[in-house]
Amino acid sequence: MCGIAGIFNLHKDKEILIDNLRRMSAIINHRGPDGFGFYKDERAGLAHARLSIIDLKGGWQPIHNEDKTIWITFNGEIFNYIELRETLISKGHRFYTKSDTEVIVHLYEDYGVECLKYLNGQFAFAVWDKNNGKFFVARDRVGIRPLFYTFVNGSMIFASEIKSLFTDSRVKREIDPFALDQIFNFWMAIPPRTAFKDVLELPAGHYMVVEKGDCKIEKYWDLDFTPEGSIKSEEEYAEELKELLIDSTRLRLRADVPVGAYLSGGIDSSVITALIKKYTNNPLRTFSVAFHDEVYDESIYQKKMIEYLNTDHTVIKCSYSDIAKVFPDIIWHTETPILRTAPAPLYMLSKLVRDNGYKVVLTGEGSDEILAGYDIFKEAKVRKFLERDPDSKIRPLILKRLYPYLANSPTKSLQYSKAFFSINTNNYSDRYYSHIPRWDMTSKLKLFFSDHIKEELNGYNNVDDLSVLLSNDIDSFDYLSKAQYLEIKTLLSNYLLSSQGDRMAMGNSVEGRFPFLDHRVIEFCCKLPPNLRMQTLTEKYILKKSMNSLLPESIIKRTKQPYMAPDSKSFFAGETLEYVEEMFSDNALKRCGCFEIKKTRRLFEKCRKGLSIGFKDNMAFVGILSSQLLHHRFIDQFPTHTLNEIDETKEQIIEVV
Amino acid sequence: MEQIRQTVKKFILENILFEDDENALDYDDSFLEKGIIDSTGVLEVVSFIEEEFNISVDDDELVPENLDSVNKLAKFVNEKTGS
Numbered sequence: 030m031c032g033i034a035g036i037f038n039l040h041k042d043k044e045i046l047i048d049n050l051r052r053m054s055a056i057i058n059h060r061g062p063d064g065f066g067f068y069k070d071e072r073a074g075l076a077h078a079r080l081s082i083i084d085l086k087g088g089w090q091p092i093h094n095e096d097k098t099i100w101i102t103f104n105g106e107i108f109n110y111i112e113l114r115e116t117l118i119s120k121g122h123r124f125y126t127k128s129d130t131e132v133i134v135h136l137y138e139d140y141g142v143e144c145l146k147y148l149n150g151q152f153a154f155a156v157w158d159k160n161n162g163k164f165f166v167a168r169d170r171v172g173i174r175p176l177f178y179t180f181v182n183g184s185m186i187f188a189s190e191i192k193s194l195f196t197d198s199r200v201k202r203e204i205d206p207f208a209l210d211q212i213f214n215f216w217m218a219i220p221p222r223t224a225f226k227d228v229l230e231l232p233a234g235h236y237m238v239v240e241k242g243d244c245k246i247e248k249y250w251d252l253d254f255t256p257e258g259s260i261k262s263e264e265e266y267a268e269e270l271k272e273l274l275i276d277s278t279r280l281r282l283r284a285d286v287p288v289g290a291y292l293s294g295g296i297d298s299s300v301i302t303a304l305i306k307k308y309t310n311n312p313l314r315t316f317s318v319a320f321h322d323e324v325y326d327e328s329i330y331q332k333k334m335i336e337y338l339n340t341d342h343t344v345i346k347c348s349y350s351d352i353a354k355v356f357p358d359i360i361w362h363t364e365t366p367i368l369r370t371a372p373a374p375l376y377m378l379s380k381l382v383r384d385n386g387y388k389v390v391l392t393g394e395g396s397d398e399i400l401a402g403y404d405i406f407k408e409a410k411v412r413k414f415l416e417r418d419p420d421s422k423i424r425p426l427i428l429k430r431l432y433p434y435l436a437n438s439p440t441k442s443l444q445y446s447k448a449f450f451s452i453n454t455n456n457y458s459d460r461y462y463s464h465i466p467r468w469d470m471t472s473k474l475k476l477f478f479s480d481h482i483k484e485e486l487n488g489y490n491n492v493d494d495l496s497v498l499l500s501n502d503i504d505s506f507d508y509l510s511k512a513q514y515l516e517i518k519t520l521l522s523n524y525l526l527s528s529q530g531d532r533m534a535m536g537n538s539v540e541g542r543f544p545f546l547d548h549r550v551i552e553f554c555c556k557l558p559p560n561l562r563m564q565t566l567t568e569k570y571i572l573k574k575s576m577n578s579l580l581p582e583s584i585i586k587r588t589k590q591p592y593m594a595p596d597s598k599s600f601f602a603g604e605t606l607e608y609v610e611e612m613f614s615d616n617a618l619k620r621c622g623c624f625e626i627k628k629t630r631r632l633f634e635k636c637r638k639g640l641s642i643g644f645k646d647n648m649a650f651v652g653i654l655s656s657q658l659l660h661h662r663f664i665d666q667f668p669t670h671t672l673n674e675i676d677e678t679k680e681q682i683i684e685v686v
Numbered sequence: 687m688e689q690i691r692q693t694v695k696k697f698i699l700e701n702i703l704f705e706d707d708e709n710a711l712d713y714d715d716s717f718l719e720k721g722i723i724d725s726t727g728v729l730e731v732v733s734f735i736e737e738e739f740n741i742s743v744d745d746d747e748l749v750p751e752n753l754d755s756v757n758k759l760a761k762f763v764n765e766k767t768g769s
Contacts, residue, residue, distance in 0.1 A: 644726050
């Protein structure tokens with residue numbers, strides 16, 4: 030796992046400076062602190078900051094094929110590399126490393142861009158095919174590893190993180206008002222858009238080929254929830270899921286360094302930890318985050334699993350002020366405004382992992398998406414149920430089953446919840462049914478936008494951009510599958526795996542691996558009958574069934590508690606930190622220009638007094654604070670002139686042609 | 687009654703809508719339909735009227751008929767305080 034960066038001249042040869050590649054890697058050296066490698070010729074420059082996990086001695090990058098006509102810089106892991114390598118060797122390919130990266134070079138030689146379908150992994154890479162003048166860039170199926178790019182003066186510049194692109198002073202640094210509109214609506218910018226104007230992201234499951242001055246982007250994989258003709262028995266599905274998960278976990282333990290696991294106390298991480306314990310020889314080392322505030326804390330369940338599996342466990346306790354303290358660093362890593370503080374404790378957790386000498390952790394991420402674990406899926410089901418008989422006095426009682434764990438539960442008032450859940454959805458296409466309440470509520474945050482932003486957005490319809498991202502097949506899916514598809518296409522890659530995943534782990538040089546996101550597991554779950562994903566209001570029904578014998582009953586039966594962290598409260602629990610005051614000052618608000626000063630000040634005062642208890646104010650507060658920090662760190666104070674050169678004591682490989 | 691209306695309206699404008707403009711809210715605007723408050727925001731309004739008017743709102747009074755516009759709120763508070 031690593032950081033990658035590079036430059037490709039679209040039309041003609043232009044000198045590429047190693048110094049530029051160095052700067053691009055130096056600023057993302059948290060992704061790869063173990064060493065650097067560079068390649069350059071007249072057309073292309075590739076850079077690599079390395080976190081050594083597989084083939085510690087030999088796996089230096091960029092890596093090439095037998096005659097050095099194909100070069101690659103690669104971030105991520107190919108978990109089935111051992112099998113691929115054997116096949117490639119039997120076909121006559123010669124390897125000079127034992128790394129997973131090298132299999133891509135040889136696969137590409139044989140299959141071109143079709144090589145992607147053989148890979149089981151999490152990756153972003155760039156291949157420079159010199160003989161054919163072809164530059165090939167790709168990202169894994171669900172977007173676990175990031176890839177950003179931009180065009181400047183006839184060159185394409187790409188990198189694992191946006192800050193790397195900004196080390197080139199020709200790249201403009203401006204907040205994109207349309208992205209802001211999307212974030213304050215869908216909780217994420219819709220790829221290829223990012224929070225910054227003209228900085229683009231290669232969407233998950235896509236690749237890009239640049240040749241003859243032309244740039245072509247293609248989708249190579251998408252989720253397909255179209256039901257299969259034959260239906261198996263529940264037991265067969267449960268057994269098959271278990272076998273798949275055992276295999277995907279086993280593959281994800283492949284590393285030349287020790288591998289740990291997160292253990293949150295929820296069912297997903299418990300499943301993964303139990304599978305490691307029962308089906309592999311990997312010594313079980315687990316980590317978790319606990320909260321001082323018991324509303325967010327899951328320690329009781331964590332302890333149950335620790336005792337049950339007898340794991341060597343380390344926990345970090347997170348307080349309100351911890352979140353406030355690390356928040357500016359969080360935004361430096363997310364590179365986008367966020368509406369929740371939830372990434373912050375995960376950043377602290379990855380630091381704990383790293384401080385304990387671990388570089389790799391397995392987590393339960395992805396299960397809620399593919400097996401329908403989230404409340405938004407239940408909400409949609411409940412809304413459908415209420416709509417079938419709007420006058421029923423009995424039906425609203427089902428609302429009591431939603432959010433039992435929330436102190437300010439919206440279901441405290443049944444009548445009110447019923448009214449809230451029965452909102453008019455006629456203005457939207459049916460494909461968005463599940464997500465309308467969330468988007469509708471979030472879009473109210475735009476009341477804080479400045480006149481300048483509102484003018485720029487005049488008439489902009491963000492749903493049009495969203496629909497480009499979606500396959501038309503969505504309209505033929507059942508409504509649960511529609512909801513899952515939407516959730517995966519929006520939040521999985523562009524919030525959960527990025528702001529809360531890759532960026533928080535890599536910020537502390539830790540690689541996350543996700544057995545539920547093995548594409549074989551995803552494809553299997555998509556084809557499950559919907560009622561096995563959610564049965565009445567029991568989420569992840571089939572997973573619970575298939576793991577029955579592996580987990581204690583109390584873990585299987587507990588109501589899902591979504592992972593959350595305290596929001597605006599975090600910033601006012603003790604003394605208000607200077608940066609928070611500063612980011613909400615008239616001056617800072619004016620400089621950023623995105624938010625209306627008077628309203629924003631009112632919100633700030635309300636939160637300071639502890640009067641903001643609802644979702645809306647809390648999301649607005651975190652959204653504005655993070656946007657302000659983004660502007661401050663990336664536009665006002667971006668370290669253009671003080672960029673550190675890379676640490677010369679680290680090993681470096683430089684290949685100049 | 688008029689004073690209750692004014693107090694409630696000012697609270698909603700300043701604390702929920704963060705607005706100065708009096709025209710941003712009509713007395714009969716439905717909080718739910720206009721998206722002025724979300725489901726958690728209801729409790730914020732309740733907590734305000736309880737403190738401001740020294741009343742206590744029972745669970746079964748937490749219904750849109752009592753709380754869903756400035757006028758409904760004012761009427762509800764008025765009845766509770768018996769003024």
